[in-house]
Amino acid sequence: MEVIMYCYNCGTLIYEDDKFCVKCGSPKEARHEVNIPPTAILRSSRHTNSPQNEPMSDDYSGDLELFxxxxxxxxARKWxxxxxxxxxxxxxxxxxxLYRGMYLYLLIYLISEALILxxxxxxFPRFSFSAAMVIVMLLTNLVIKIGLTVVANTIYLHHARRKINAIQERYRNDTETADAKIVLAGETSLYIPIALAVLPILIAFVYGLYSFLHMYNQINQDFPLK
Incomplete structure (x- = not known):
């Protein structure tokens, strides 16, 4: 199938026989009847021969928008x-x-958080547990979270540019493949964050069920039914 355009909504490749974008579901035929975001126009037009449509290294357009x-x-507005x-x-x-696929930065964040905590x-004295300790640990965790928050936009930009540069270096003579790889590299996913959020609940449920069954067996052994 021949590639005819990029989706005006998300930048995914759309083929000749497609009526809708396979990623976001936007209709292909009705693309001129909807409000087209400026980022999508840049995505679809950056393959033209016009010099003004070339991605600018000092701006937040082109490849960064694809990513x-x-x-x-x-x-782009935040940056x-x-x-x-x-x-x-x-x-x-x-x-x-995790949602943004920033696994290396997540690892650095978790290691730093563990060291600081x-x-x-x-x-505090060893094996001591007090209200003061709880308050201090909670405040420390809050400070760490605020620290992440104020550098989040910067590290996300660094992450995006690092990925984009690697892809462009690998596919320097194949613009369309590079663009498709950039879109895939920047894709977000809720599955991993949701799975990790649900995992502690499942572990707690299994542990609670095991404890209940163990206690139930102990009671039956101590007080057998006649």
Missing amino acids: VGPQADVY KQGSRWNWPAFLFGGYWM NIVGSL
Whole structure:
């Protein structure tokens, strides 16, 4: 099948026989009847021979918009304005990094968080547990989360550019393949964050069920029914 365009909504490749975008479901035929976001126009037009449509290394268009996807306008505005606050990062912490596929940064964040919490915890007497310790640990965790929040936009931009540069280096003579790979590299996924969020609940449920059955067996052994 021949590639005829990129989806005006998410930048995914659309083929001649497709009536809808396979990723976001936007109709191909009705693309001129809807409000077209400016980021999508840049995605579809960057393959023309016009010099003004070439991606600019100092701007937040072209490849970065392909990578970020539907939220490209939001992040481009944050980067241009130098915004330091990222609500998803503050509310969801490491889950936001998982959603954005930032696994290396998540690992660094978790290691740093563990080290800081251990250092703060070592300030208290060993095996002691008090309200003061709980408050200090909670405040420390809050400070760590705020620290992540204020650098989230910067590390996401660094992550995007690192991925884009690697793909462009590999497919420097194949623009269409490079663009498709950039879109795939920037895809977000809720499955991993949801799975990791549900996992502790499942573990707690299994452990509670095991404890209940163990206690039930102990009671039957101690007080057998006659």
